[in-house]
Amino acid sequence: MSQPHVLIVEDEPAQREVLGYNLEAEGFRTTRAEDGEQGLIMVDEDAPDVIVLDWMLPNVSGIEVCRQLKMRNDTRSIPIIMLSARSEEVDKVRGLETGADDYVVKPYAVAELMARVRTQLRRVRPSTVGQILTFEDISLDSETHRVTRGGNELKLGPTEFRLLTTFMEKPGRVWSREQLLDRVWGRDIYVDTRTVDVHIGRLRKVLTQQGGADPVRTVRGAGYALG
Numbered sequence: 001m002s003q004p005h006v007l008i009v010e011d012e013p014a015q016r017e018v019l020g021y022n023l024e025a026e027g028f029r030t031t032r033a034e035d036g037e038q039g040l041i042m043v044d045e046d047a048p049d050v051i052v053l054d055w056m057l058p059n060v061s062g063i064e065v066c067r068q069l070k071m072r073n074d075t076r077s078i079p080i081i082m083l084s085a086r087s088e089e090v091d092k093v094r095g096l097e098t099g100a101d102d103y104v105v106k107p108y109a110v111a112e113l114m115a116r117v118r119t120q121l122r123r124v125r126p127s128t129v130g131q132i133l134t135f136e137d138i139s140l141d142s143e144t145h146r147v148t149r150g151g152n153e154l155k156l157g158p159t160e161f162r163l164l165t166t167f168m169e170k171p172g173r174v175w176s177r178e179q180l181l182d183r184v185w186g187r188d189i190y191v192d193t194r195t196v197d198v199h200i201g202r203l204r205k206v207l208t209q210q211g212g213a214d215p216v217r218t219v220r221g222a223g224y225a226l227g
């Protein structure tokens, strides 16, 4: 089975790199275009499973790229996740009228965008996306957001859910507070690194409320890991 392929069309090099890096770390193959014109050419050369498309692009705008792809029989079914710096509802509606399958407002948390990419992939290539993550007796369903430990359902807040998802995707990996901020909160949002500690504390409390051992490990001077 080939790796799922995500085309990133984003003119800001730093954003393109972060997105590409994170998608590849999760096992996706990525191709990357820096403007709309190049994006359209790359779709023809190597059709992706999902497209992450920035709204504001030089040459051909993201909206125009979306419109063109959704008009063509051979590309209509490729899911498009549109990125925009503007959050107004009117933009959202316009984005969806062009046929975009989903819409994410910048700045976004990488974990959130990864979840959206997986949701779209599940529609077009369900076999490539694992829906249930497990670690020891903990189970997390990324689609329904249901988390259980030893069969008992746990109630997590949205931030704790994203933290746990990040941990469960790579058990044993040590995450620095800065890396967790990038993935869980989004890199453009100013949040003190101590906020990470607060939410880790909340996550631990929920995970251990039934009496199980604390699975979150504090790595002195480095950060946190699951297991």
Ligand code: CA
Pocket (backbone or CB within 6 Å): 010, 011, 012, 054, 055, 056, 057
């Ligand atoms: Ca842009």
